[in-house]
Amino acid sequence: MRALTPGDNVGLTERLPPRPMPDTPPLPAVLISEVGPRDGLQSVAITMPTQHKLAWIRALHAAGLREIEVGSFVPATLLPQMADVAEVVRDAISLPGLTVMALVPNLRGAESALVAGAHKLTLPVSASLAHSLANVRRTPQEMVAQVRQIVALRDATAPGVQVEAGVSTAFGCTLQGLVPEDEVIRLALALAEAGVDEVGLSDTTGMANPAQVKRLFTRLRAELGDQAGAAHMHNTRGLGLANCLAAWEAGVRTFDASQGGLGGCPYAPGASGNVVTEDLVFMFEAMGVSTGVDLTRLMAAREQLRAGLPGEPIHGMTPEAGLPLGFQYAKPRATA
Ligand code: ZN
Numbered sequence: 522m523r524a525l526t527p528g529d530n531v532g533l534t535e536r537l538p539p540r541p542m543p544d545t546p547p548l549p550a551v552l553i554s555e556v557g558p559r560d561g562l563q564s565v566a567i568t569m570p571t572q573h574k575l576a577w578i579r580a581l582h583a584a585g586l587r588e589i590e591v592g593s594f595v596p597a598t599l600l601p602q603m604a605d606v607a608e609v610v611r612d613a614i615s616l617p618g619l620t621v622m623a624l625v626p627n628l629r630g631a632e633s634a635l636v637a638g639a640h641k642l643t644l645p646v647s648a649s650l651a652h653s654l655a656n657v658r659r660t661p662q663e664m665v666a667q668v669r670q671i672v673a674l675r676d677a678t679a680p681g682v683q684v685e686a687g688v689s690t691a692f693g694c695t696l697q698g699l700v701p702e703d704e705v706i707r708l709a710l711a712l713a714e715a716g717v718d719e720v721g722l723s724d725t726t727g728m729a730n731p732a733q734v735k736r737l738f739t740r741l742r743a744e745l746g747d748q749a750g751a752a753h754m755h756n757t758r759g760l761g762l763a764n765c766l767a768a769w770e771a772g773v774r775t776f777d778a779s780q781g782g783l784g785g786c787p788y789a790p791g792a793s794g795n796v797v798t799e800d801l802v803f804m805f806e807a808m809g810v811s812t813g814v815d816l817t818r819l820m821a822a823r824e825q826l827r828a829g830l831p832g833e834p835i836h837g838m839t840p841e842a843g844l845p846l847g848f849q850y851a852k853p854r855a856t857a
Contacts, residue, residue, distance in 0.1 A: 533632045537679050540638050543587070543618045549813035549853050551805055552588060552775045553798060554751060555581050557826070558609070559590040559624050560795055561783025562602050565833055571605040573829030575612045580822035581780065582613075585814040586798075588620040589613065590643060590777075594630035610637040622685075626657055631671040641683040642675070644668055645723070646712060648705045649694035652725075656689075665711045672716035685719045685750055686712040691737065693728030706740055719750030721775070724764065727757020727792070731767035738771035751775035754796045756782055756836075761796030762804055769810070776801060780819070781826055781835035793836035799823075803839040811851035816844060 558578055562569055569577070574591075581589055591613045592606035606623065613621045622641040623634040634642055646664040647653035653661050668686060675682050691705045709720045722737060734752070742749040752768035754761045754777070765776050778801045784794020802814045820840050827835060 533636065533674065533678055535678065537635060539681060540614065540640070540679070542640060542681055543620050549811040550774070550851065551769070551810055551812055553586060553802060553805075553812050553814060554588040554590065554622070554775055554777045555586045555780065555798055556590040556753070556777045556795060557581075557779035557781070557783045557798070559593050559603075560777075561779045561781070563593055563600050564784035564794055565602070565830060567830060567833065568602045568604075569829040571608060573825065574605070574609050577780075577822065577825040577829055578609070578613050579616065580825045581819070582616045582619050584816075584818035584822050585812075586819075587618055587813060588622060588641075588775075590622040590624060593624040593626070594634045594637075595624075595626055607633060607637040610634065610639050614638045614640070620683075625671065627667055628670050628674065631674055635675070635679045635682060639682065641685060642671065643685045643687055644671060644717070645687050645689045645725075646708065647689045647694075647725075648700050648708050649690040649697045651696035652690045652694045655696060661708055662711075665708070665715055668712060668717060669715040676716075683719070684717045685721060686715075686717045687721045687723045687751070687753055688712070689723045689725040691722040691729075692724045692733055693726055695726045695728075702737055702740070705737060706744055709741055710744060713745050713748045717748075719748055720745060721750035721753055721777075723753035723777075724755050725753075727755035727761075729754065729764050730760060731763045734764045734767040735771045738768050738773050742772050749773070751777055753777040755784075756793045756796050759792065761793070762800060765796055765801055766804070769805075778802075781823055781837055781840075783826070783830075783833070783835065785834060785836075797837040797839075799837045799839045803844070806851050807848065809851045811853040813853060 593603045597604035623639040625631040752773045754764045778798040779795035780798045782793020782797040
């Protein structure tokens with residue numbers, strides 16, 4: 522039998538065997554969700570070879586990261602960087618205590634991700650009609666219907682798997698400009714109603730500011746309670762950390778970030794893509810908010826990234842400056 526590829530429609534109807542799920546102790550105060558192997562690698566022109574991806578993910582895990590978005594189940598014709606995603610998932614689920622997350626744009630991708638053994642699926646749904654049509658050729662409403670089908674597939678075949686939706690372009694869109702906050706909240710409510718476990722907000726285009734972030738996440742948490750999810754911030758205009766801090770002040774406790782701010786933006790030279798994991802971990806630890814991540818090991822993982830993408834710019838202020846004299850890690854939350 523030929524190996525499944527992300528584009529295959531496997532027609533999954535049977536319940537899959539239970540997958541070993543990661544254990545959770547001890548709890549840091551915030552969860553840093555590393556998205557570099559997905560968001561970062563899909564934004565660079567060169568493809569990181571599979572063996573380098575696996576080595577990089579292992580190094581990130583060794584640094585203490587406990588949730589990693591390892592790839593995207595999209596057809597290899599669209600994103601050749603992600604052609605090996607099933608193999609990457611299968612390797613990453615062997616790492617102890619790691620929640621292996623995969624982005625799935627549609628039902629077909631969700632089937633492949635579940636068969637590969639992913640612990641958590643993340644589904645991007647754009648709040649901007651223009652962005653949604655350009656990106657997935659579907660309206661946000663059509664995407665909500667798709668999400669409902671993915672939740673049904675999860676319920677029928679792999680009930681232990683988490684499903685998260687991320688509202689993309691939640692803070693602005695390069696195609697349509699302003700995205701009304703009421704529309705973002707309405708979409709988040711529709712996604713929660715469709716059965717996802719969490720709904721996060723993404724600054725896909727790097728347009729957010731801290732006042733807006735605080736306002737929107739405060740509203741999201743008031744509307745969704747525990748179903749309010751992660752902050753996914755980009756550093757296109759240098760506000761990534763400020764936006765994460767604003768989200769934290771609004772009660773957010775899960776943050777997406779990417780090692781070395783991988784990705785960047787061709788229109789903002791010198792700007793990183795996602796908020797830089799190293800700088801975000803440093804900020805929280807220095808504030809006394811534990812992340813569970815060891816900065817020395819995290820910085821060492823940059824060598825794996827460099828080896829896999831020679832010549833690609835890798836960002837981060839903390840790795841440049843080093844840890845300050847007298848730096849101390851925050852204490853993790855006591856486990857029950
Ligand atoms: Zn992103």
